[in-house]
Amino acid sequence: VVINNAAGNFISPFERLSANAWKTITDIVLNGTAFVTLEIGKELIKAQKGAAFLAITTIYAESGSGFVVPSASAKAGVEAMSKSLAAEWGKYGMRFNVIQPGPIKTKGAFSRMDPTGAFEKDMIGRIPCGRLGTIEEIANLAAYFCSDYASWVNGAVIRMDGGEYVSMAGEFNDLKKVTKEQWDIMEAMIRKTKGS
Numbered sequence: 001v002v003i004n005n006a007a008g009n010f011i012s013p014f015e016r017l018s019a020n021a022w023k024t025i026t027d028i029v030l031n032g033t034a035f036v037t038l039e040i041g042k043e044l045i046k047a048q049k050g051a052a053f054l055a056i057t058t059i060y061a062e063s064g065s066g067f068v069v070p071s072a073s074a075k076a077g078v079e080a081m082s083k084s085l086a087a088e089w090g091k092y093g094m095r096f097n098v099i100q101p102g103p104i105k106t107k108g109a110f111s112r113m114d115p116t117g118a119f120e121k122d123m124i125g126r127i128p129c130g131r132l133g134t135i136e137e138i139a140n141l142a143a144y145f146c147s148d149y150a151s152w153v154n155g156a157v158i159r160m161d162g163g164e165y166v167s168m169a170g171e172f173n174d175l176k177k178v179t180k181e182q183w184d185i186m187e188a189m190i191r192k193t194k195g196s
Helices: 019-047 069-092 107-113 119-127 135-145 164-169 173-175 180-192
Strands: 002-004 051-056 094-101 157-160
Touching: 002 019, 019 051, 051 069, 051 135, 069 094, 094 135, 119 157, 135 157, 157 173, 164 173
Parallel strands: 002 051, 051 094, 094 157
Antiparallel strands: none
């Protein structure tokens, strides 16, 4: 089992970053993952052994996100590499899957990303499940992906975010702010419309 969980981030407007900041994050996240995977993969091919590779990325690897451009770009590269190797190295008995976690409250991440706690309430407000995820929930899915129970799962990317991604994607999702009384008014207006 190989877990690719390299992480690095500068939360900053893109124009404030230096070329070195970009290179640092890319080296940690994308190149670090690629080099570890390449070296272990070569040894596994030589030994004719399979393995489960699991990458931990982020939901914004798929969507993109302002203020974390180097991380989003590098994590998207990790996802593309994982899917590509699922196709290429599957014949060697290697499986490559990805977990895209949403916000997980860890001391390390939150001390840098939300040091005052000001953004946590907003984050939770975007998540239909009404809470942040836990490390244990990610560990449970990771254990499945790395087990024989997932022996036919290869090239999968699973978003694990309490519904945050889909709640932000639909243009009508902000209607959750509409009260019951407002819905009653809108429904009455629609019923009065000819042809409804």
